[in-house]
Amino acid sequence: MSEYSIEFQHLTKKFGEATILNDVSFGIVKNKITTILGFSGAGKTTLMKHILGLTMPTSGDVIVLDTTINKLGDLQLREFRRNFGMVFQYAALFDFLNSYENVAFPLREFTKMTEEEIKEKVMSLLESVGISKEAAFRLPSELSGGMRKRVGLARGLALDPHIMLYDEPTSGLDPITTHMVYDLMKETHYSNVHKGFTSVIISHDIHATLKYSDYIVFMEAGRVVEHLDVESFKKSENPVIRRFLEL
Numbered sequence: 001m002s003e004y005s006i007e008f009q010h011l012t013k014k015f016g017e018a019t020i021l022n023d024v025s026f027g028i029v030k031n032k033i034t035t036i037l038g039f040s041g042a043g044k045t046t047l048m049k050h051i052l053g054l055t056m057p058t059s060g061d062v063i064v065l066d067t068t069i070n071k072l073g074d075l076q077l078r079e080f081r082r083n084f085g086m087v088f089q090y091a092a093l094f095d096f097l098n099s100y101e102n103v104a105f106p107l108r109e110f111t112k113m114t115e116e117e118i119k120e121k122v123m124s125l126l127e128s129v130g131i132s133k134e135a136a137f138r139l140p141s142e143l144s145g146g147m148r149k150r151v152g153l154a155r156g157l158a159l160d161p162h163i164m165l166y167d168e169p170t171s172g173l174d175p176i177t178t179h180m181v182y183d184l185m186k187e188t189h190y191s192n193v194h195k196g197f198t199s200v201i202i203s204h205d206i207h208a209t210l211k212y213s214d215y216i217v218f219m220e221a222g223r224v225v226e227h228l229d230v231e232s233f234k235k236s237e238n239p240v241i242r243r244f245l246e247l
């Protein structure tokens with residue numbers, strides 16, 4: 001078994017003439033929180049899509065939990081995606097379903113749980129992210145931005161994933177709520193880590209990132225410029241990173 005839950009080996013992705021990821025090789029350490037940082041357009045979301053097999057490499061391999069994901073067929077890939085929980089930008093809840101039904105959705109879709117079992121699981125997930133019984137039956141439009149992120153997190157956790165992926169989970173939130181969401185991501189991480197749990201966060205929020213992550217991957221123009229533990233990252237002499245840190 002690898003010490004990495006995700007490994008990129010010479011991953012290159014081109015869209016037409018443009019090289020979006022350029023010979024990316026690194027591993028994301030199991031049971032840790034890794035944040036991918038970088039300016040807009042650096043290729044962070046494209047990298048995350050490769051982890052899910054939503055985009056396939058032009059060349060190179062992506063190995064997730066010891067499986068080469070770009071070699072899986074469609075059906076295997078769909079099954080494999082159960083290992084992941086995802087929280088995307090703007091939470092992306094189904095706006096026609098209340099909180100309860102949003103969290104129940106993956107359980108109805110992918111398991112044979114009974115209504116009673118679903119109820120127990122959904123209520124316990126919502127409670128663990130601090131959503132009250134009353135808010136469980138409200139529509140996303142009747143929740144605050146921070147609450148929507150919490151419901152999104154509960155939904156991402158519904159299938160007991162081994163890897164949580166967050167793409168800009170705090171965009172659009174005020175600084176206090178941002179820290180509350182990061183606290184929750186960290187709590188979630190450490191309450192699941194005994195089962196094997198890796199968190200990968202894409203962020204622009206340098207201050208929250210340094211406080212909550214174990215490792216930082218810094219990307220620029222489709223390449224990984226630096227991959228360090230947080231303390232070493234803070235001391236990096238790389239001028240691009242210094243510029244980012246001084247923002």
Ligand SMILES: Nc1ncnc2c1ncn2[C@@H]1O[C@H](COP(=O)(O)OP(=O)(O)OP(=O)(O)O)[C@@H](O)[C@H]1O
Nearest residue numbers: 015018020038039040041042043044045046047204
């Ligand atoms: N399907 C696609 N076809 C063509 N170009 C694409 C496609 N997806 C992404 N790109 C390009 O790849 C580059 C990297 O995009 P990506 O979304 O990965 O950046 P990012 O680091 O996530 O940026 P941001 O911080 O703004 O979210 C951009 O120039 C984008 O226009």
Ligand SMILES: [Mg+2]
Nearest residue numbers: 044045046167
């Ligand atoms: Mg992005």
